[in-house]
Amino acid sequence: xxxxxxxxxxxxxxxxxxxxxxxxxxxxxxxxxxxxxxxxxxxxxxxxxxxxxxxxxxxxxxxxxxxxxxxxxxxxxxxxxxxxxxxxxxxxxxxxxxxxxxxxxxxxxxxxxxxxxx
Numbered sequence: 001x002x003x004x005x006x007x008x009x010x011x012x013x014x015x016x017x018x019x020x021x022x023x024x025x026x027x028x029x030x031x032x033x034x035x036x037x038x039x040x041x042x043x044x045x046x047x048x049x050x051x052x053x054x055x056x057x058x059x060x061x062x063x064x065x066x067x068x069x070x071x072x073x074x075x076x077x078x079x080x081x082x083x084x085x086x087x088x089x090x091x092x093x094x095x096x097x098x099x100x101x102x103x104x105x106x107x108x109x110x111x112x113x114x115x116x117x118x
Contacts, residue, residue, distance in 0.1 A: 034072040034105070035064050037093060039085040045092075054092050061096055072103035075115060090115060 029036040029048045037057070038046040045057045052060055064070045075085050075093045085093075090106065094117035097104035104115040 030064065030068050030070060031074075033070055034074050034103070035061055035070050036074050036076060038076045039083060039089045043086065043088050043092070045089065054096075057092075058096050058099075061102070062100055065100055065102065070102065072105060073097050074105045074107050074112065076107045091117065 035047060040046045040051055043054070045052050045054075047057075047060065050060070061070075061073060073093055073096065075090065077083070077085055085106065093106075094104050094115050096102075097115070098117050105112040106115045107113075
């Protein structure tokens, strides 16, 4: 009986951990139905506390579209030169948005500007 109780506790702890991790995986930065993406070094992207390459970002945004029903992507531009989006990052976000049929914007301060794939 004691072994059964230990196994039951272990299973309960594992189930709770799995639920927490599943929730955390979807806890990216989403506001007003739009995923907020911050440029990172070496043509990488951050959403919340996660950092992605272009391919991983595409998959994550696609998942957010299905689960969180996002309608757009906002690429934030930081105030310092190290946080500014590169042309490649802008192009990647516009391309992801076009492929997934999502609106794309760039944010400078409080203003949102449409981001095109030009």
